[in-house]
Amino acid sequence: MRDVAVVGVGMTQFGEIWEKSLRDLYVEAALAAMDNAGVDHLDSMVVGCMTPGLFVGQEHLGSLLADYLGQKYLAASRVESACASGGLAFRTAFIEVASGMSDIVMAGGVEKMTDISGDGATYALAAAADQEYEVFHGATFPGLYALMAVAHMEKYGTTREMLSAVAVKNHRNGSMNPFAQYPFKITRQQVEESVMVASPLRILDCSPITDGAAAVILTTVDIAKKLGKPVIKVIGSGHATDAIALHSRDDMTTLKATSVAAEKALKMAGKTLKDINFAEVHDCFTIAEIVVTESLGLFKPGKGGEAAVKGETSLEGSFPINTSGGLKSKGHPVGATGVAQIIEVIKQLRGEAENGRQLKNKPKIGMTQNMGGSGGSTLVHILEVA
């Protein structure tokens, strides 16, 4: 397999962007990534998008977006793994470059979520759960993550304060991210007084409904050097699935697909967690960040919440998590999220993170963890400054 590098990144503002359609958003991010990489053509494009059919009545995005990007006859495809679609697009593009099939490949992600009316977004997102055994009986994602939170509290004594600590930290980070949907700080009191969604999760425990797109350009390390760009190598890629129905899992307080994907990525990279400096993880709900950091092996089972309270995962902590603001503050256009995570890692490794959220001590290796549904799929990637 050939060595692969990321040479360009671009994303739109995340938010309720009612004046731009799905195709407008994608093309804006894609052109920014091509400009950032200094390339004017692609050999292939992989677009991650969860459910454009349910959100805007449109499938066949690979072709549609290649056309609007002006890349005629491009080998362009779409991949889907619910909220991990962006991470899957990145992995698919990585394999394509590594294989020798294509030299310059765009991995993009997009979701246009606010055009749907009423409760539509919640029900569209529920297509990531088991339609026949969960959704049909009334379950949606806030409810499923609330079940995980209750189980975690029961088993480990995880507290309301710990959930709040995740939200407060991520909003602090996001307040320094110019692309974030909610770029402002919040307090513990605000989180704990916010409206209840599914007990114990309140609205400020939940990531928002978001429009947005993100794109990165992958190529070989050899071509990256010729382009004169900082060379950030993809050294590990792990992908694993689990039952999408929460009740079919062995244990609701851990995420096995995340553990397996991380093991695979670390093995491929020839690294251990001690070598990783920071990570972007999938905090679709505050409880998710706690369980994910435990499942990755960063903290012992039941200790993820305490780590957040103690500031270990803050910008200044021993292992910063979600320096971008995470899904919670930056926003969560589901198909774009996995790619936006890669962008934050690239920015940190390049030393380009905006407005004071740049990590000190020149980080060398970063990780992303992007998951679908209540953890039914997970993609983990490890990137290193060459």
Added chain:
Amino acid sequence: MRDVAVVGVGMTQFGEIWEKSLRDLYVEAALAAMDNAGVDHLDSMVVGCMTPGLFVGQEHLGSLLADYLGQKYLAASRVESACASGGLAFRTAFIEVASGMSDIVMAGGVEKMTDISGDGATYALAAAADQEYEVFHGATFPGLYALMAVAHMEKYGTTREMLSAVAVKNHRNGSMNPFAQYPFKITRQQVEESVMVASPLRILDCSPITDGAAAVILTTVDIAKKLGKPVIKVIGSGHATDAIALHSRDDMTTLKATSVAAEKALKMAGKTLKDINFAEVHDCFTIAEIVVTESLGLFKPGKGGEAAVKGETSLEGSFPINTSGGLKSKGHPVGATGVAQIIEVIKQLRGEAENGRQLKNKPKIGMTQNMGGSGGSTLVHILEVA
């Protein structure tokens, strides 16, 4: 890149299969393919499905289907390129094996189309067209292909008889396929007296709405030899897109994405069309087969219809097309179609085509052409007996 072979094939009956759900259908085909290959585990799985969100309210198929297949924690994903989703799954799996990332990969396809009520299927399928510039204004696929048919008739003098010849031929072939939805012969008179859908296309010019699944196992040629299976190599893979909106194309009477994908696949294989013995092509409507055979370069522009009338594309002809019965007679569960085309080519190359439709003179090289929408995406593959 490593040499890749197909070592196992499996599919369900195609038809209106109301007693089986999407997951039941997929698992049935997948187990048949694993049994046929003689493998009991997978390293990865790629599922092609066009729009399970609109048809059955379910996304996240990679995880769901890996779980139901009993392949815990598998790296499993879904890809989509409208009606070319199956072909895209095959290409994605091919690249993954070729890259060295995985050794044993399943490429599967599935669509459950008959659970949706009323006109639902037509509108779900319309998500493969341009929602904002075609569908919003009332266009659906029978109408779009009817426009292509009228343009082709105007430009080249293509006739009603030529369209009928395609339908009659494919039903004759399909009458010998035990997996076909409509395994019976039809006459020219029946086609021409069938109900009008979108002039000049009648109901017997159209492929049906179908439930079904298909799966194949890809691995390296080295592993294939150890498994003791007939080694059928994947020697060419071409993928190209075009504007999905028909009015955005330069010419409605040809399919540029098909031409480009075929050129790429032939170049990769180091072959010319003269080396290919037969093909499965995307006859979603009778006019499609005519335009596709011209766009592939098998016949000159405007001569595809005449070739069908003269029997050149029949089982006994100089270049047999759709020996399986094609989408027209075999059925068209959109996500499964591209994989089912591969299965027919494998069966013909192994000498296993059922009930008298086996080609004489031991074919050595076969081709598939699978397209999305009105030709907005195309996948072409070339397979050869090793």
